[in-house]
Amino acid sequence: MTSSRGKSRRRSGISRRKILCGFTALVAVPALGKNRQESYSFGLSPVFLDNDMTTLSLLQAYLEQQLRRPVELVKRRTQEDIWVMLKSGQLDAAWMCDLSYVQHQDRLALLTVPLYRRRPLYEAYVIVNRASKAKTFDDIRGTVHAFCDPDTTSGYLITCWMLVLQNTTPGRFFRDFFFTYSHRNTIRAVAAGLAESGSVDGYIWDLMKEREPDLVDQTRIVYRSEPLGFPPIVALDTSRNLSNTQKLAASLLAMTSDRLGREILSILAFDGFTMVKPDLYGSTAEKWRIVRTQM
Amino acid sequence: MPRISRIAAWPLLVKVPVLAAGLMITGAAAISQVVFWRFAQDQDSNLQVLTGAYLDGLSAALLPGLIHRDIWELFETLDRSRSRYAGIEPRYAIVALPDDRVLVASDPRRFRLDSTVPGDLLKRFGAEDGLRVDKGTARAWLARTVRYEGFPVGRLFAEIDIAELLQARRQILIALIAVNGCLTLAFALGGYFALKHMLRPLGVLICYVERVRNGRVEPIPEGYHGRIAYEFDQLFDRFNAMARAVSERQTLASQLAEREKHAMLGRLASGMAHEVNNPLGGMLNAIDTIQAHGNDPAVLQTSLDFLKRGLAGIRNVARAALVTYKGGSDTSLLTPGDLDDLPFLIQHETGIRRLHLDWRNHISEPLEVDGPAIRQITLNILLNACAASPVGGLVAVTASCSNETLQITVADEGPGLPENMAALLNPAVSTTGGSQENKGLGLWMTGHLIHRLGGHAEVEYPGVGTRIVVTLPIASKEMLNAAE
Numbered sequence A: 001m002t003s004s005r006g007k008s009r010r011r012s013g014i015s016r017r018k019i020l021c022g023f024t025a026l027v028a029v030p031a032l033g034k035n036r037q038e039s040y041s042f043g044l045s046p047v048f049l050d051n052d053m054t055t056l057s058l059l060q061a062y063l064e065q066q067l068r069r070p071v072e073l074v075k076r077r078t079q080e081d082i083w084v085m086l087k088s089g090q091l092d093a094a095w096m097c098d099l100s101y102v103q104h105q106d107r108l109a110l111l112t113v114p115l116y117r118r119r120p121l122y123e124a125y126v127i128v129n130r131a132s133k134a135k136t137f138d139d140i141r142g143t144v145h146a147f148c149d150p151d152t153t154s155g156y157l158i159t160c161w162m163l164v165l166q167n168t169t170p171g172r173f174f175r176d177f178f179f180t181y182s183h184r185n186t187i188r189a190v191a192a193g194l195a196e197s198g199s200v201d202g203y204i205w206d207l208m209k210e211r212e213p214d215l216v217d218q219t220r221i222v223y224r225s226e227p228l229g230f231p232p233i234v235a236l237d238t239s240r241n242l243s244n245t246q247k248l249a250a251s252l253l254a255m256t257s258d259r260l261g262r263e264i265l266s267i268l269a270f271d272g273f274t275m276v277k278p279d280l281y282g283s284t285a286e287k288w289r290i291v292r293t294q295m
Numbered sequence B: 001m002p003r004i005s006r007i008a009a010w011p012l013l014v015k016v017p018v019l020a021a022g023l024m025i026t027g028a029a030a031i032s033q034v035v036f037w038r039f040a041q042d043q044d045s046n047l048q049v050l051t052g053a054y055l056d057g058l059s060a061a062l063l064p065g066l067i068h069r070d071i072w073e074l075f076e077t078l079d080r081s082r083s084r085y086a087g088i089e090p091r092y093a094i095v096a097l098p099d100d101r102v103l104v105a106s107d108p109r110r111f112r113l114d115s116t117v118p119g120d121l122l123k124r125f126g127a128e129d130g131l132r133v134d135k136g137t138a139r140a141w142l143a144r145t146v147r148y149e150g151f152p153v154g155r156l157f158a159e160i161d162i163a164e165l166l167q168a169r170r171q172i173l174i175a176l177i178a179v180n181g182c183l184t185l186a187f188a189l190g191g192y193f194a195l196k197h198m199l200r201p202l203g204v205l206i207c208y209v210e211r212v213r214n215g216r217v218e219p220i221p222e223g224y225h226g227r228i229a230y231e232f233d234q235l236f237d238r239f240n241a242m243a244r245a246v247s248e249r250q251t252l253a254s255q256l257a258e259r260e261k262h263a264m265l266g267r268l269a270s271g272m273a274h275e276v277n278n279p280l281g282g283m284l285n286a287i288d289t290i291q292a293h294g295n296d297p298a299v300l301q302t303s304l305d306f307l308k309r310g311l312a313g314i315r316n317v318a319r320a321a322l323v324t325y326k327g328g329s330d331t332s333l334l335t336p337g338d339l340d341d342l343p344f345l346i347q348h349e350t351g352i353r354r355l356h357l358d359w360r361n362h363i364s365e366p367l368e369v370d371g372p373a374i375r376q377i378t379l380n381i382l383l384n385a386c387a388a389s390p391v392g393g394l395v396a397v398t399a400s401c402s403n404e405t406l407q408i409t410v411a412d413e414g415p416g417l418p419e420n421m422a423a424l425l426n427p428a429v430s431t432t433g434g435s436q437e438n439k440g441l442g443l444w445m446t447g448h449l450i451h452r453l454g455g456h457a458e459v460e461y462p463g464v465g466t467r468i469v470v471t472l473p474i475a476s477k478e479m480l481n482a483a484e
Helices: A004-010 A014-026 A053-066 A079-087 A098-103 A153-165 A183-192 A200-210 A241-253 A259-268 A278-295 B002-008 B012-068 B069-080 B119-125 B162-199 B200-213 B231-293 B299-325 B336-342 B347-352 B371-388 B421-425 B439-452 B477-483
Strands: A042-044 A070-075 A093-095 A108-115 A124-129 A144-147 A176-179 A197-202 A219-224 A232-237 A272-274 B092-095 B102-105 B129-135 B137-150 B149-163 B356-361 B392-401 B404-413 B456-460 B467-473
Touching: A004 B162, A042 A053, A042 A079, A053 A259, A053 B336, A070 B404, A079 A093, A079 A098, A079 A232, A079 B162, A093 B299, A098 A278, A108 A241, A124 A153, A144 B356, A144 B439, A153 A183, A153 A278, A176 B069, A183 A197, A183 A200, A183 B069, A183 B439, A197 A200, A197 B371, A200 A219, A200 A272, A232 A241, A232 B392, A272 B356, B012 B069, B012 B137, B012 B149, B012 B162, B069 B092, B069 B102, B069 B404, B092 B137, B092 B456, B119 B129, B119 B137, B119 B149, B137 B336, B162 B200, B200 B231, B231 B299, B231 B439, B336 B356, B347 B371, B371 B392, B371 B404, B371 B467, B421 B439, B439 B467
Parallel strands: A042 A070, A042 A093, A144 A176, A144 A197, B356 B392
Antiparallel strands: A093 A232, A108 A232, A108 A272, A124 A197, A124 A219, B092 B102, B092 B149, B129 B137, B137 B149, B392 B404, B404 B467, B456 B467
16 A cells, blocks of 8 residues: 555655645644635535545646646545535535535536446445444344544435335434444444444445555445445536636546646556536436435 | 471581571661562552653643544554653554544454454453553553543543563662672681681680590690680680699699509518518528428428418419519500409508408400500509408408400498599599599599590499499400500
């Protein structure tokens, strides 16, 4: 891990000072209102691997390079926080969970979506501790369950949808449950035994399996969802035609043609970004509708 | 008491270093105890401070999660705190609700959500918070109630591994024992060799004093002068002065004894001359008778018998003198005859004073003792008894032997041997030499002879006169040679 990161830095030619400056901006600025004259605010949802500061710094450097202006990467604990900041104008764009996008689709513009394994799709996993005897989704009944965020598809919606299909609720199906507000934390909770089962993003689980195999190997998948639309990069529909918004979409779409962009894509295990139609999230929207009406 | 007396009898060479080592051990033990106690106190105090800081920090970090019952946030806080507190190594931490149900624990497999806090942990604290230490298991337990605006919102329990702390204590204790033990041993050995060196002159002095006890009075060589402590130098000087005085007195006494011997010899010689002269007149008359009446066989026979008896008497006297003063008999044997001719030597003394000599020699076979020395001892005591006896008195001599001892008893009817003179017969216990008036030299010489032969003399006063009993060992030849 460390060596690959170092290698990445060498390839990118990004100086340590630049990374530190970016990190400082990441930590210090988000609590304040953004300065539109100076910087571009880009929100990151907790579904992203937000513990990798090097990747964040590289992404920030790439966006600054492409937008030719300072970029602030803003992190918040919940999807709701990101949505509130976006709709209130504190953020120019955001990488949101697909469920958040579905929930506020009428006010959001779908800019671009990552290609994971050549498709803009991912799966939701339900995992258990490696020592657990559970083999199917039904076997996790009566366990302590770890959800990620109530506004995530893989970390909440899919499991609830499965329960609704069984005409039950998390409160009845599980002995207890709690939210970790990060897919990585959900994996940690299940690995440590704090939770006996968890709902997690398949992309995050697969990526962490390569990066932190000791941790992820403590868990085991008992359920894989159908392919779902990958969490998209969005902006308010009202700012869809702003030049900065267009530049952001273009820069992400052009990542494969840039050395730093390719490095970021490599780290994130993406093949690139693409433009998709909102129909990609029809399945998610349908599940959301069912869950919202039944629970 | 016997044990104390035995310790009191220990040589200074051992006693002083042992005392020094004992004092060192006592001092070292006391210092070690104080240092160790102080160290343990500091450790306990530090543990209190550290655990207090740990609980303060952790409870403050846990408070928001406790208020919101946010399990993940609480777990994350516990997980982050594991290696954040220097000196504290928590084995586990539990965040419980006020009703003692586990809300979250750092080891969720062991303390499951919604289970009850282990009874033994609750029993350790009851309703109180604080620190509990069990040195036997090297564990400490902490409890802290977390309050929000005065209301308890949860309780934090933690178990801490204090093995390192106790290990540090053990190491300090071992180091103290090792260092103090080595120092004590070093000082004890140093003290032993230093005192041994310092007290070496005492050993020399004891050696020379022992020689004096065995009759060899020698001064300590001057070579020690200046190389030993002032006190021992003074002591050696005094000893040498005493040795010189004793040596001079012994020389003088020997000279006086020699004179006494000569005087006695003169007296015996005059007595012998008298004993020889007495029969000479009769013998000359017998020769005249033979010349005049030699033809008469009866007269001739009578005269010749007379001559023979006279010559035999002279021969006995002469032979006794020769044996006594020139030797002639085997020095390792005493035959019955060696004692039986002594009456001839004192015949003059007994004759002048008309003493009755009761001579009883029960020795029937040769004994392995120094014959000439026994003769000299018996003769000296006998002459003394004759001199002390009144005219017409009785002098009784008895010689007898058992398997191991020879006993010679000489009794007289004199006024009694003065005690200071009697003491001369036992030089091993007597501190006096011959009297200044040249009296008692014979007894002094006799006493030394008895001592040399390994015997002793007892002087008894039966009411009239004095009885001297000399007891001498009958030694094997080897012992006899060794004694000489």
